[in-house]
Amino acid sequence: MDFLLYLSAILGALLIWLLFPDRKSRMARKIPGPKAWPIVGNIFNFVVMGPKAPENWKESMKIYGNTFRVWLGPQLHLFLVDPDDIQMILSSQSLITKSWSYNDLVPWLGSGLLISTGKLWQMRRKAITPTFHFKILDEFVPIFYKCSKTLVDCIKDKVGQEPFHLTEYISNCALDAIAETAMGTELKAQTNPDSEYPTSLFRMTSALMEKIANPLLGMEPVYTLSGRRKEESDLLKILFSLPREVIKGKRYSKVNQNGTTPSDEALGIKKRTAFLQLLLEMKEKNAPAFQTDGDVQDEVITFMFEGHDTTTMSLTFTTWLLGMHPDVQEELYQEVSSILQDKEEPSMEDYNKMVYLERVIKESLRLYPSVPIIGREAIEDVFLPSSGFLIPKGTQITMAIYALHRREDLFPDAEKFNPDRFLEPQKHPYAYIPFSAGPRNCIGQKFAMLDMKVIISNLVLHYKIKSKKDILPSPEMLLRCENGPYISITPRN
Numbered sequence: 001m002d003f004l005l006y007l008s009a010i011l012g013a014l015l016i017w018l019l020f021p022d023r024k025s026r027m028a029r030k031i032p033g034p035k036a037w038p039i040v041g042n043i044f045n046f047v048v049m050g051p052k053a054p055e056n057w058k059e060s061m062k063i064y065g066n067t068f069r070v071w072l073g074p075q076l077h078l079f080l081v082d083p084d085d086i087q088m089i090l091s092s093q094s095l096i097t098k099s100w101s102y103n104d105l106v107p108w109l110g111s112g113l114l115i116s117t118g119k120l121w122q123m124r125r126k127a128i129t130p131t132f133h134f135k136i137l138d139e140f141v142p143i144f145y146k147c148s149k150t151l152v153d154c155i156k157d158k159v160g161q162e163p164f165h166l167t168e169y170i171s172n173c174a175l176d177a178i179a180e181t182a183m184g185t186e187l188k189a190q191t192n193p194d195s196e197y198p199t200s201l202f203r204m205t206s207a208l209m210e211k212i213a214n215p216l217l218g219m220e221p222v223y224t225l226s227g228r229r230k231e232e233s234d235l236l237k238i239l240f241s242l243p244r245e246v247i248k249g250k251r252y253s254k255v256n257q258n259g260t261t262p263s264d265e266a267l268g269i270k271k272r273t274a275f276l277q278l279l280l281e282m283k284e285k286n287a288p289a290f291q292t293d294g295d296v297q298d299e300v301i302t303f304m305f306e307g308h309d310t311t312t313m314s315l316t317f318t319t320w321l322l323g324m325h326p327d328v329q330e331e332l333y334q335e336v337s338s339i340l341q342d343k344e345e346p347s348m349e350d351y352n353k354m355v356y357l358e359r360v361i362k363e364s365l366r367l368y369p370s371v372p373i374i375g376r377e378a379i380e381d382v383f384l385p386s387s388g389f390l391i392p393k394g395t396q397i398t399m400a401i402y403a404l405h406r407r408e409d410l411f412p413d414a415e416k417f418n419p420d421r422f423l424e425p426q427k428h429p430y431a432y433i434p435f436s437a438g439p440r441n442c443i444g445q446k447f448a449m450l451d452m453k454v455i456i457s458n459l460v461l462h463y464k465i466k467s468k469k470d471i472l473p474s475p476e477m478l479l480r481c482e483n484g485p486y487i488s489i490t491p492r493n
């Protein structure tokens with residue numbers, strides 16, 4: 001009897017929903033998209049993330065165009081692959097609130113730049129921008145170079161061996177580089193890959209990706225009963241402890257008052273700046289953006305998160321592409337060896353001269369953007385002039401960078417790896433956006449390009465790379481690779 005009552009209540013609610021749709025549903029009907037079922041929407045006929053997503057997006061674009069809607073449960077999502085519509089969103093000064101999928105990052109990144117919004121974000125962005133000045137980046141070159149040399153050493157025993165999984169090595173190298181530049185701490189993840197911090201960071205990132213990809217885990221009771229809530233808080237304790245110790249001065253054994261580390265001193269480096277130091281100085285001067293140690297910690301943790309995995313995946317795909325394209329690798333080797341020959345400590349100026357390397361990395365980020373999708377929430381109704389749709393307030397807007405970068409009309413012969421396509425002017429200012437664009441673009445893009453240039457150039461200088469052919473890219477919050485990539489190496493003379 002009870003069951004029949006429940007069933008009729010649900011059917012009644014469904015009928016009302018179908019006969020009297022709310023404003024958002026009425027407006028959504030004017031936007032093309034796959035047929036949505038009551039309650040579940042399109043969760044069974046649209047693939048948001050994972051290895052099957054790119055094919056599914058492509059099919060949807062063929063049918064519904066470059067701007068279409070999907071319902072993920074009760075939530076309306078607009079999927080954008082149109083550069084004009086994307087420009088409209090990304091260049092807006094008011095549409096700066098991130099979409100709901102970023103909420104899972106809050107326990108980790110707190111009020112950090114990636115997820116904060118409104119006045120707080122504006123104030124922090126303004127305060128942090130000068131810390132990425134080229135003079136500060138210049139000081140980071142020796143750190144990047146030291147980390148790249150360790151990487152070259154760490155993979156030495158792979159010479160002449162079976163193809164090996166590259167990402168793990170690159171990930172520890174990128175982690176050492178970001179830890180030392182962000183916190184002034186030598187983590188030595190490359191030489192101690194099984195230590196607590198790198199393993200916790202790795203586990204935290206993959207647990208988070210699993211949570212975002214699996215709607216069931218998004219339900220608090222399931223998350224708690226599965227033991228993941230406890231695992232998350234244990235991991236966060238470890239990840240927070242390091243920046244906390246540095247902030248409290250307990251870890252300054254590694255970094256003396258000049259900000260130099262023991263290995264800097266061995267190299268004769270007199271002074272070095274870490275982001276954390278710069279932010280603490282602002283706090284000491286009572287800057288409104290940084291009032292507490294917690295404010296500083298959130299930003300440093302955000303740099304560690306944003307600056308580690310993104311760089312890792314871009315380096316991974318770039319190295320794999322070089323191994324797939326020996327002609328490009330050879331041209332790059334010629335450029336790098338002519339600039340770096342006999343240099344003990346290359347400078348920023350040397351890396352600025354590597355224009356072919358820059359094109360190689362750019363083309364790799366086109367085909368394999370580390371951040372394949374980005375999201376905003378429509379905090380007001382938004383009119384998109386290019387597609388002519390009025391988007392209701394509350395819509396989650398997903399901009400599919402991965403699909404945009406593979407549009408044939410914007411990038412002829414789009415599936416082909418061709419670094420020289422960047423010799424030509426772009427067809428649209430928002431067609432190529434691996435670092436996003438507009439007021440909320442990536443604040444670390446120059447840092448990332450420099451870091452990647454140093455690491456790739458040193459790899460190419462020491463090894464000839466050959467790649468195993470098949471990989472399966474998997475767009476998640478970050479772009480992953482399902483199988484591999486695997487490479488083998490032989491030494492250069």
Ligand code: HEM
Binds near residue numbers: 303306370
């Ligand atoms: C290949 C490397 C990188 C790529 C492809 C990349 C890409 C991006 C993208 C697409 C965004 C916008 C995200 C969104 O709107 O959801 C972003 C934001 C951001 N990135 Fe990066 N990033 C990289 C490296 C870095 C590095 C090395 C740092 C720091 C050292 C960094 C710090 C940030 C921060 C703090 C934001 C948030 C900016 C804001 O909202 O004001 N990124 N990045």
